[in-house]
Amino acid sequence: MRKRPYRNGEIWDFEAEMELSNNDSRYRQQAVILGLDGGTTSTVCVCIPFNYTCTDNNVNSEDGPLPEPPSVLARAVAGCSNHNSVGETAARETLERVMAEALLRSGSTRSAVLAVCLAVSGVNHPTDEYRILSWLRQIFPSHVRLFVQNDSVAALASGTMGKLHGCVLIAGTGTIAYGYTEDGRKARAAGAGPVLGDWGSGYGIAAQALTAIVRAHDGRGPHTALTNCILHALDLSSPDELIGWTYEDPSWARIAALVPYVVSCAEAGDQVANRILLDAVQELASSVKAVVRRLGLCGEDGTDHFPLVMVGGVLEANKRWDIGKEVINCISKDFPGAVPIHPKVEPAVGAALLAWNFLIRQSRKDAIRS
Amino acid sequence: MRKRPYRNGEIWDFEAEMELSNNDSRYRQQAVILGLDGGTTSTVCVCIPFNYTCTDNNVNSEDGPLPEPPSVLARAVAGCSNHNSVGETAARETLERVMAEALLRSGSTRSAVLAVCLAVSGVNHPTDEYRILSWLRQIFPSHVRLFVQNDSVAALASGTMGKLHGCVLIAGTGTIAYGYTEDGRKARAAGAGPVLGDWGSGYGIAAQALTAIVRAHDGRGPHTALTNCILHALDLSSPDELIGWTYEDPSWARIAALVPYVVSCAEAGDQVANRILLDAVQELASSVKAVVRRLGLCGEDGTDHFPLVMVGGVLEANKRWDIGKEVINCISKDFPGAVPIHPKVEPAVGAALLAWNFLIRQSRKDAIRS
Structure with a gap:
């Protein structure tokens, strides 16, 4: 296969057509969240809807249970997006393509996106996080909330339905244990190859x-x-x-x-x-x-x-x-006191739920303030 | 560096000049043995003289102690010659070049060679041995005795002064234990990476x-x-x-x-x-x-x-x-009963001594028959 240069325009060409056809109908785009899980073998992107509205019944439940999360609108799969394995340019193109494909399949464009949570292996230092955030920022409008995490975090969130608290043990080809406290501290063990x-x-x-x-x-x-x-x-x-x-x-x-x-x-x-x-x-x-x-x-x-x-x-x-x-x-x-959980959703959904959780809490805070 | 194709003639060009100049003098070439130790890091070739003659004093000492081995005439070093690491063609060219260089340095040509013992890592099966023997046969005249061994054998021989008996333990980057009995049985442990x-x-x-x-x-x-x-x-x-x-x-x-x-x-x-x-x-x-x-x-x-x-x-x-x-x-x-030996000579010399030992025994047998 000929290696194609990175061409941003081509990846998002579908949006122009989609918006054109949408103008002809009474269609109004649904707000969505993208969750990505990028491992060393494959990269999965899911698109979930976000249609939560604060009411008098739920506005004060900031610390209470979150509503049942929505189901997946679309799912796309691509190859490895670990920048350590395939290099920065290839990793970036893979991530961008898989997000575009998930949006295309869900009938959405970037203007419908409220938040993106990208959990990829190889994100170990704040420098990795900032680098990825800065190019995500070039792709999405400025109001879109962006989260960049290690892929272990998506696995944890897939079991806790988006809550960053507890410990995840991953044991596949490799193994790592990753923990988070409610006040934001984190620790890992193993995962060193x-x-x-x-x-x-x-x-x-x-x-x-x-x-x-x-x-x-x-x-x-x-x-x-x-x-x-x-x-x-x-x-x-x-x-x-x-x-x-x-x-x-x-x-x-x-x-x-x-x-x-x-x-x-x-x-x-x-x-x-x-x-x-x-x-x-x-x-x-x-x-x-x-x-x-x-x-x-x-x-x-x-x-x-x-x-x-x-x-x-x-x-x-x-x-x-x-x-x-x-x-x-x-x-x-x-x-x-360890409560074992075998997640019922995949890590990409966990990543989406992290962003979803954040947006729910944000809505409640905004509702209280207004 | 440009990769040069394998050109047999070029490697041995020095011989024509050397034989030409030798014809002008009263020089007569000394019989020599080549010993090679080919590891995954480097390949060493030594050239030792063989000037043993059977006399009435030593002809019957077939099982007795061997004479003190001779010192090294010349030594040449090259890169990796493990065919598993660098491929067949590159391994072969490396081995041929290092032999040519050792001969050149000792002022000898292939016509002076009585025996070659090539001990290289990656020789684990009889098929490896036969393949290497067949191209060695193309390089040297038909009377030259050829021996192909695993590099552990050269290490053993470097401690036993060419006698194939006992156990060698190699522990460098890797490790292997290799043993030989006097009746030709052999066994190894470890060495699997x-x-x-x-x-x-x-x-x-x-x-x-x-x-x-x-x-x-x-x-x-x-x-x-x-x-x-x-x-x-x-x-x-x-x-x-x-x-x-x-x-x-x-x-x-x-x-x-x-x-x-x-x-x-x-x-x-x-x-x-x-x-x-x-x-x-x-x-x-x-x-x-x-x-x-x-x-x-x-x-x-x-x-x-x-x-x-x-x-x-x-x-x-x-x-x-x-x-x-x-x-x-x-x-x-x-x-x-284990008698520890820290060899005083390098494995390439051990390889040469294996061939040297064989030729000494052969001389004694020939002398008894005649």
Whole structure:
């Protein structure tokens, strides 16, 4: 495919046509919010409507429950938008295209957008945030509220329905624990990649399994059912061939995809596979505990309730050997107030709900002032 | 630099000139052997003379001690020649150039070569061996003896002065244990790279240290002196910056270069650094023990003597915290017959000595037959 230069005009060409056809009808655009979740594998953008109006019944409920959030109008998917992986220009074009596509599919244009919450991996420093905010500002009219966050924040919000409070544990190919307090403090643990010890991640579990096969083969470790199971799955005839297989493609996700075989072997009673999963449980739980302790999410006596949002393939396996359940058990021993949540919406919706929440509170404040 | 096509003629052009000038003098070329050690960082070729003649005194000493090997006539160095890393064509050109340079420096041509022993990393299967043998055959006259080995074999031979018997433990950036019995059986342990559990390697030790810093920082692990020591060495101001530093360059050697800081911290009493080195010692010893057990190098009662050749930066540190010494202690508890050897010659010389040994034995056999 020929690489096209970044051409801003082309991306938003649909708006002129749409506004032209809208002028002919009695159509009036609905106010919308865009939520984006940009991971290292794909980028998702959802468009949700915002049609909340303050009434005498809800104006004083600033600290009360928020209304049920609206459903998704449109959803668009694109590739990686982590600027560390694909570079600034490509990341920016991907994000802009996926937002344009979500708006096009929902029959909206930028003039209908009230807020954008962009949660992307690779946003670790305020400098990353400012850089992204400044080009978002060039795309959207000045009244649009813009929020830029790390993608973990969208995952947390997908479990808390947009409230920034509690801890999220993500365990897919990688792993990270991220926590927020109601007064805006935050902390993270792990998420530093496989070289720097993300041992409970899908990559970590699978790499340990491959290592166990090599060690059994060369006499350093005990025999394990992982050998036959994984060699068969990869269509290899000897553990020696694992070396070539492992290094021919450096993708972490390719190795992490072997986790279900480790779970199967553990369920069938293999001691080595069991040990690997038990170690992973300890690692994942220790990330959450470190965040909870640092932020004091558990309160002074350690028993306060806090949301614990669980996200990612490793925690959702839902097999007989249930990694997520074991992690929760391990955390609950130290922090009985942890309230586990398996989100029912995706992180992009979580991102949209963050902005949605903000706008609801803003409406209430404005109504009180007026 | 412009990449030049592979041009066989150019590499060996010097021979025509050399033979021309030799014809004018009373010069007669000395018989030589080439030994090559091709690692993933560099390739070394040495040229040694072979001037052994069977006499009545030494003809029957087939099993007796070999004569003192000769010194090196010339040495040449080139880049990586691992075909897995640089590709077949580049590896082949590097090997051919480094051999030509060693011959040129020793004032010899290919017609003076009696044997070539090429020990390169990446030779793991007979197919690798056959492929390399077949192109070596195109370069050298048909009477030249050719040997192709894994680079671990050269390291072993550098400690045993060319005898293929015993176990070699290499621990530099990576680690591998390789053993040979006198009847030609062989076994290896580890050497599968960092993903597959080469935990006692320089890379493994340093990656554990970086991980310990991240864990101390995010609350998962205890405080460690490694933090200040390594951040200062890398000119970083926070453990968060380690993530960027680690992934901006995937070279294993760059991370392995941090080992001396781990040793310093352990010597200064840091518990975390000590634990990392103690674990590395166990890992390295377990590789050797696995090889010794599989080959029965220790004899039936486990007390037979066998050479244990120790090679690589991790084992040669020679500091107060002496990793190599601790590894030997750990192995000796199980196998008191292990005789540690720190080679006095480099692996390329070990490769040359393998061929040299073969030619000496061949001379003796020929003398007995005649």
